[in-house]
Amino acid sequence: xxxxxFLTMSLLLSVVFLFTQCEKDDDxxxxxxxxxxxxxxxxxxxxxGKWKDGYATRYYCDDNTWYADFDNGNTASGTWELDEDELTxxxxxxxxxxxxxxxxxxxxxxxxDQGSDKEYTAELMSSDGCYFLDVDEYEDNxxxxxxxxxxxSYFEYYxxxxxxxxxxxxxxxxxxxPYSWYYDNGELxxxxxxxxxxxxxxxMSSDEIYAEDDNSEEKFTLVSSDGCYVPPMGSAVFxxxxxxxxxxxxxxxxGENVGTIDSYISSGEVxxxxxxxxxxxxxxxDYSVYAECDGYYWEFELTISDNDCSQEELMCSKKIAK
Numbered sequence: 001x002x003x004x005x006f007l008t009m010s011l012l013l014s015v016v017f018l019f020t021q022c023e024k025d026d027d028x029x030x031x032x033x034x035x036x037x038x039x040x041x042x043x044x045x046x047x048x049g050k051w052k053d054g055y056a057t058r059y060y061c062d063d064n065t066w067y068a069d070f071d072n073g074n075t076a077s078g079t080w081e082l083d084e085d086e087l088t089x090x091x092x093x094x095x096x097x098x099x100x101x102x103x104x105x106x107x108x109x110x111x112x113d114q115g116s117d118k119e120y121t122a123e124l125m126s127s128d129g130c131y132f133l134d135v136d137e138y139e140d141n142x143x144x145x146x147x148x149x150x151x152x153s154y155f156e157y158y159x160x161x162x163x164x165x166x167x168x169x170x171x172x173x174x175x176x177x178p179y180s181w182y183y184d185n186g187e188l189x190x191x192x193x194x195x196x197x198x199x200x201x202x203x204m205s206s207d208e209i210y211a212e213d214d215n216s217e218e219k220f221t222l223v224s225s226d227g228c229y230v231p232p233m234g235s236a237v238f239x240x241x242x243x244x245x246x247x248x249x250x251x252x253x254x255g256e257n258v259g260t261i262d263s264y265i266s267s268g269e270v271x272x273x274x275x276x277x278x279x280x281x282x283x284x285x286d287y288s289v290y291a292e293c294d295g296y297y298w299e300f301e302l303t304i305s306d307n308d309c310s311q312e313e314l315m316c317s318k319k320i321a322k
Contacts, residue, residue: 059131158229246293
């Protein structure tokens with residue numbers, strides 16, 4: 001009986017020991033588990049992507065081109081080549097740098113500059129490193145609202161998909177335009193009233209355009225994909241309610257002819273767009289009105305508000321003899 005109790009107790013202690021040891025082994029295994037290191041033979045598969053290190057955000061495309069946005073505001077581009085664990089980076093300006101990739105994981109890699117022995121650690125931001133669009137995709141991605149820095153100020157360009165555009169300087173209220181733009185074989189042309197601005201697109205992504213003209217390099221950043229700026233507009237309706245006895249009435253606004261009144265509306269409230277009246281669409285602001293018929297005229301100031309209709313009756317009793 002004592003022998004059987006002894007054997008039973010021994011068996012129980014063995015089970016407890018084995019269970020405890022397994023728990024310790026599992027804990028140690030969990031502690032040792034980490035990201036799986038990529039083998040050198042797979043580097044070229046995992047390398048293309050958007051990577052962020054302590055100096056820049058770098059875009060390595062699978063067509064062996066690259067682009068970098070440096071933290072100091074500079075940019076650079078060129079080509080890259082990976083031979084096992086040796087990375088060669090060629091700049092479009094002519095420099096060449098060679099790095100040794102010390103280790104690589106799916107979301108991080110460490111490389112050492114073979115010239116300076118400086119070590120870089122980069123974290124994966126996106127697996128899509130082909131940052132730039134193909135040239136045949138440029139035109140479809142140009143329409144939009146684009147921001148461009150200029151000295152200590154900025155411009156915003158509203159490029160609509162119907163080939164028109166407005167632009168705004170430094171956030172001021174005025175939007176100048178409409179003007180015209182077009183794209184032709186890698187060149188974006190903005191046709192202002194005073195001259196054309198011809199920009200050769202160097203590279204373009206879905207939210208950035210890098211271009212140059214004869215004098216400078218330019219960067220445009222997308223603010224909104226909707227570039228069709230619609231300026232604020234108001235309206236004025238000019239009408240008479242009786243025959244003034246002097247024939248048709250010609251109306252001028254700020255010295256320009258805008259139309260003729262050749263009938264009258266004898267009853268009811270007159271609104272913009274009504275038949276028999278003259279309706280004119282105008283930007284908000286103040287205008288000078290001059291209307292004339294045979295031997296008489298009217299003259300007054302008009303204020304237009306956004307999305308509003310100004311009702312202007314030319315009263316026969318207020319016509320002035322010339």
